[in-house]
Amino acid sequence: MDLTIIDDENALDDANDLLINFPIDVQTAIEQILPSNDPLDQPTFNTIDYINSLFPTEQSLSNIDETVSRMEEKIQTIDNEISTVVRGQTTASQDGRQALDEAQRVIRELFVQIKDIKGRAEKSEEMVREITHDIKQLDCAKRNLTLAITTLNHLHMLVGGVDTLKSLTEKRQYGEIALPLQAISEVMAHFENYTDIPQIKSLSDQVKSIHQDLAQQITRDFKEAFSGANAKSFIPNKQLASACLVVSALEPKVKRDLLKWFIDLQLQEYMHLFNETEETAWLDKIDKRYAWLKRHLIEFEDRLGGMFPQNWEVSERIALQFCNVTREELPKIMTKRKHEVDVKLLLYAIQKTANFETLLARRFTGVTISESEDAGHKEGAKGVPAGDSVFVGLIGRCFIPFLYIYIESIDRNLADLIERFLNNDNKNIMTEATETQASVLPSCGDLFVFYKKSMVQCTQLSKGQTMLDLTKLFQKYLREYAIKILQNNLPKIETQSLGSSVQSITRDLQKMSTSGLIQNFSSFLKEGEITRFTKDELRKICCTLTTAEYCLETTQQLTQKLKEKTEPSLADQINLSQEESIFHSVISNCIQILVQDLENACEPALTAMGKIQWQSIDCVGDQSPYTASIATHFESTVPIIRDHLSHSRKYFTQFCIKFANSFIPKFTNNIYKCKPINTEGAEQLLLDTYMVKLLLLNLPLVASQINRQAPATYTKAVIKGITRAEMILKVVMTPVDPSKAFVEQFMKLLPECQASELTKILEMKNVKKQEQAYLIEIFRSHKPGIEKETHEDDGATNEGGRIKKLEKLIKKGLPK
Secondary structure, eight states: OHHHHHEEEHHHHHHHHHHOOOOOOHHHHHHHSSSOHHHHGGOOOOHHHHHHHHOOOSSGGHHHHHHHHHHHHHHHHHHHHHHHHHHHHHHHHHHHHHHHHHHHHHHHHHHHHHOOOOOHHHHHHHHHHHHHHHHHHHHHHHHHHHHHHHHHHHHHHHHHHHHHHHHHHHHHOOHHHHHHHHHHHHHHHHHHGTTTSSSHHHHHHHOOOHHHHHHHHHHHHHHHHHHHSSSSEEEHHHHHHHHHHHHHOOOOOHHHHHHHHHHHHHTTHHHHTTTTGGGGGGGGGGHHHHHHHHHHHHHHHHHGGGSSSSGGOOHHHHHHHHHHHHHHHHHHHHHHHHOOOHHHHHHHHHHHHHHHHHHHHHHHGGGGGGGSSSSGGGGOOOOOOOTSSSTTTTGGGGGGGHHHHHHHHHHHHHHHHHHHHHHHHHHHHHHHHHHSSSSSOOHHHHHHHHHHHHHHHHHHHHHHHHHHHHHHHHHHHHIIIIIIIIISSSSOOOOOHHHHHHHHHHHHOOOOOOOOTTTGGTOOHHHHHHOOOOEEEEEEEHHHHHHHHHHHHHHHHHHHHHHHSSOOHHTOOOOHHHHHHHHHHHHHHHHHHHHHHHHHHHHHHHHHHHSGGGOOOOOOOOOHHHHHHHHHHHHHHHHHHHHHHOOOOHHHHHHHHHHHHHHHHHHHHHHHOOSSSHHHHHHHOOOOOOOOHHHHHHHGTTTOSSOOOOHHHHHHHHHHHHHHEEEEEEEHSSOOOOOHHHHHHHHHHHHTOOOHHHHHHHHHOOHHHHHHHHHHHHHHHTTTOOOOOOOHHHHHHHHHHHHHHHHHHHHHOOOO
């Protein structure tokens, strides 16, 4: 081999060792920045493959010199580019260092300039302080000078004003006093902090003395004018009108005292005319009290209204004091003569008072109420809603302690009402229970109309404790109505021995041919006398139920209304839940006696079912006569109840569900009484059970002209109950031998049954006691962890075929 070739190969190996392999993400980034199609730039470059691609054949080796020359040129070009880049990097590094030095130099110069600026700013600030120092002193001097001048002016006004007030007071020139007095009072306020100066204290004492003199002097003038010898001939004058303006400038107590004296003077006549010893003071003449005030206010405003300032509201103050006095006097009189107060007189007085208070509320704003010494007036009458006039209830609240008379009257009226309802009860129920539906008793509507009127009336009287007392009355008579009118008038169910009725049925059934069981069943099932509700009694029960339902709903609404009408602080004490429960009980009782009545009707048929000689039946025929009897009772009773509860569908549904839940267990218990029974008898009984199932499923719709589905809850209850009865009969039809298969079939069909049910089934099959004990022992041994899989032997298989055959007979041969 040529050594040159060997050297070339070694050179290639050395080149491969010098290759740099970048990570995948770096290589990808390079390709995105510098895209290239040159094989030398590919990450998967392979030298051998590249050389083979250049010289695929031996003939191509003739161009090797040209290829090598081209490669050398390319290498030289790349070397030049690398050299240029390296030199560029060196130059860039030198340029960067020069730029950094220049930046540092500029920063040093900038720092020097900032320091210089800071020094100049400090000098400027010092210069400003020096300039403004004198200005501040001038401002302070100006303020002090202004205050001194103002104080001197006030002092001058005060000295001159005191002398002027003394002179005007002595001359009673009130018209000229009002404005200076107010000005002096305002000036005096500026010297409150200087009373330690003797001269200022002297002036202050003089001003106070003038105030006192004016108050006493004006009070004497008013008393001389209105209560002196010439009071009756007094004519309002300008001097007293001006005196009122002076009083407004004095202390508020002077005005209050003067007005209190004046208003008491105005009400002296009222106090005399309506003294508690006078006949006019009694409640039947209460409107004369209010007429007196109306007349007096008209006279006062015509004669003296213009003398008092409008903002004194003297007319309103007179009316307010009249209300206060009347509110205090009326209870005294009523307490002394309480035996004479009846509800008619009390309500008359309350109504007249309410009308009068409404009149005052329209006439006056109540602005003086906050100045009343009785702070209680701010709230007005207890129970008055926020936003109403303060005059509403201002007098009327005095009647609240006597509203027990009103409550006693309501009590008597409700007692009479219940008594009248009792007398008319039967007639009302029969009138309202029509042929098609049961209506609510008129007495129920009358009761709640009376309740509504009483509640509205009581709201006008009081929304406090009296409303709670009225609520207790409502509760009392709701209970009485529920018990006396509704519950006690329900027809009574008389339990009667069914022995005689069943005996005749049993005798007929015993005479029946086992092969002709389904023929002419109606002629064999002879029921004896049994007490049943008549149609009218059924209507009465339904009418009672719908009335109780109406009472229940209306009582719930009544509770809400009572809470709305009562003071919020007492509303939580209103609770009529017990009365609602009583009406619930009445409804439940109505449903229960309807259920019991239908059960009693079906009882002879169930008893007859247990008397049939089931072990003597040799073939399966049509349904047994007792099922037809049950169907007859359903058809004669249920449509009446359904029609009369057409507006109470939920309670009709409850009736159906309760009947099914009560009847099906009885029917199941009677299945256990059908003993002994053979296989054919069990098949016949299973057929009868299926027919009873159809009857029960159709119970809500029996004889109905409307095609609708029975309620799902009812259908579910029926299917669940009857399915258990069918499973019992399927166990009865299962052969006892082999024992283990029989027990497994029992546990499969009746997984929740106990040993007692197994004993009953074995007794139906007439299994001997010893064999019963053995089967029960097997059952008990298998009870824990029951396996659902059953091992059917030939007997079980045959029995399954027999059951399927019977089911086909049921579906195919019975009329729909």
